[in-house]
Amino acid sequence: MADAKRNGIKVWVNGAELSVPPDCTAAAAVARAGVTMHRRSVEGHARGPLCGMGVCMECRVTINGELHQRGCQTLCMDGMRIETAEVASDA
Amino acid sequence: MKRAYDILIAGGGIVGAACADELARRGADVCVVEAECAGSGATAAGMGHVVVMDDSEAQFALNHCSQQLWNELREALPENCEFDGCGTLWAAADEEEMNEARRKADHYAARGVAAEILDSAALAEAEPNLRPGLAGALFVPGDSVVFAPCVAKWLLDRAMENGATLITGKRIVELRSDGAVLNDGSIISAKRMVNAAGSLAPQLTPGIPVRPRKGHIVVTDRYPGFVRHHITELGYLKNAHASDRDSVSFVVQRRMTGQVLLGSSRQFDVTDAAIEPGILARMIQRALEYMPGLGQLNTIRCWAGFRAATPDNLPLIGPHPTRENLWLATGHEGLGITMAPGTGRLLADLMLDGEALIDPAPYLPARFANSEARHG
Numbered sequence: 009m010a011d012a013k014r015n016g017i018k019v020w021v022n023g024a025e026l027s028v029p030p031d032c033t034a035a036a037a038v039a040r041a042g043v044t045m046h047r048r049s050v051e052g053h054a055r056g057p058l059c060g061m062g063v064c065m066e067c068r069v070t071i072n073g074e075l076h077q078r079g080c081q082t083l084c085m086d087g088m089r090i091e092t093a094e095v096a097s098d099a
Numbered sequence: 100m101k102r103a104y105d106i107l108i109a110g111g112g113i114v115g116a117a118c119a120d121e122l123a124r125r126g127a128d129v130c131v132v133e134a135e136c137a138g139s140g141a142t143a144a145g146m147g148h149v150v151v152m153d154d155s156e157a158q159f160a161l162n163h164c165s166q167q168l169w170n171e172l173r174e175a176l177p178e179n180c181e182f183d184g185c186g187t188l189w190a191a192a193d194e195e196e197m198n199e200a201r202r203k204a205d206h207y208a209a210r211g212v213a214a215e216i217l218d219s220a221a222l223a224e225a226e227p228n229l230r231p232g233l234a235g236a237l238f239v240p241g242d243s244v245v246f247a248p249c250v251a252k253w254l255l256d257r258a259m260e261n262g263a264t265l266i267t268g269k270r271i272v273e274l275r276s277d278g279a280v281l282n283d284g285s286i287i288s289a290k291r292m293v294n295a296a297g298s299l300a301p302q303l304t305p306g307i308p309v310r311p312r313k314g315h316i317v318v319t320d321r322y323p324g325f326v327r328h329h330i331t332e333l334g335y336l337k338n339a340h341a342s343d344r345d346s347v348s349f350v351v352q353r354r355m356t357g358q359v360l361l362g363s364s365r366q367f368d369v370t371d372a373a374i375e376p377g378i379l380a381r382m383i384q385r386a387l388e389y390m391p392g393l394g395q396l397n398t399i400r401c402w403a404g405f406r407a408a409t410p411d412n413l414p415l416i417g418p419h420p421t422r423e424n425l426w427l428a429t430g431h432e433g434l435g436i437t438m439a440p441g442t443g444r445l446l447a448d449l450m451l452d453g454e455a456l457i458d459p460a461p462y463l464p465a466r467f468a469n470s471e472a473r474h475g
Contacts, residue, residue: 075321
């Protein structure tokens with residue numbers, strides 16, 4: 009029961025299913041999935057979480073099809089689909 | 100003592116750069132003085148839209164020859180100039196605006212400019228994020244979009260390859276008949292001066308009929324495919340030029356980066372470049388009426404700049420009517436990017452006694468000589 013509460017939410021990171029606790033951010037879910045690159049810069053460089061508090065905008069990912077969502081400021085919801093630059097056409 | 104330059108150009112925006120490029124290419128010894136950096140000012144603040152307009156025959160003539168020059172430049176421009184031949188969609192909200200679209204289409208066709216009428220369904224297919232139910236659009240495929248600061252820089256670089264000198268970071272405090280005094284006290288001697296300082300031109304040459312006209316721009320994050328052309332509402336023409344009052348219009352543009360540029364606003368009698376939330380909100384509201392999905396996009400920046408407006412919406416290109424050795428190349432309002440190549444060509448034709456590419460009469464500053472005298 010305690011375990012179900014701790015890992016109670018199912019999300020998809022780049023198409024792979026993952027169980028995460030209810031207070032997990034999208035950025036943490038991406039990290040749990042072993043993915044480090046969230047997006048690419050204009051010049052194509054890899055980018056990932058830096059400030060962790062919603063300011064630097066480096067952790068943007070595509071969430072449920074919406075581009076440029078800050079992973080560190082978005083709490084996971086059951087069924088959420090998170091895509092990083094590895095699969096998103098532009099993120 | 101340093102020799103006198105043949106020609107000193109005040110302003111290294113795209114107009115000054117195009118003039119320098121043409122003059123240097125024809126062998127003149129040119130010096131450009133730019134207070135900030137190459138391609139700053141309105142060149143950097145605007146949308147970089149290269150658009151054929153037909154408010155008047157004179158406007159069309161300079162626009163059209165400029166667009167042909169742009170197409171010649173196109174192949175030579177480096178990638179960072181982001182030349183994008185995406186065309187302009189003039190969106191018509193209702194039948195009245197559709198009639199205007201048809202009139203423009205005929206007008207362009209009669210002058211050899213390709214233009215195509217899209218009905219409501221064709222417009223929805225061309226731009227799925229426009230609100231449903233618009234009447235249609237005029238599509239002008241020959242229009243394009245550039246990243247103007249880099250074009251200005253590239254033109255200045257080419258001028259320097261042809262022997263021109265560029266001075267940046269120094270401001271001209273006085274434009275004289277034999278040169279310019281800079282803010283560090285130095286004097287640049289020249290035989291003839293060209294005031295190409297955009298909206299700041301009247302500060303160097305008091306009395307010329309140029310007024311700063313402020314505009315705001317918003318840029319979003321990257322959303323490739325959200326907008327596919329440069330889109331302007333056809334109501335723009337009445338909004339933008341009907342009166343001196345503040346106005347906003349729906350204008351969006353795709354950038355090569357996938358970003359969306361959003362405009363436009365027009366305000367006279369403001370000299371502060373600070374963002375004004377009131378008119379910015381009106382501008383965004385107008386855009387949302389046409390493209391509701393814009394509300395879901397992240398904006399990353401907004402800024403304001405100043406167009407150089409004239410009373411008859413035509414630029415000032417040619418000799419100053421009274422001041423010795425002084426020439427003008429300013430007053431392009433919202434068409435400075437479009438008209439820059441033609442302006443450079445025409446000014447060089449006039450200054451170096453070549454045959455003018457087009458009839459220069461409508462742009463000569465002398466057309467205002469009488470009203471200037473009246474207003475003292």
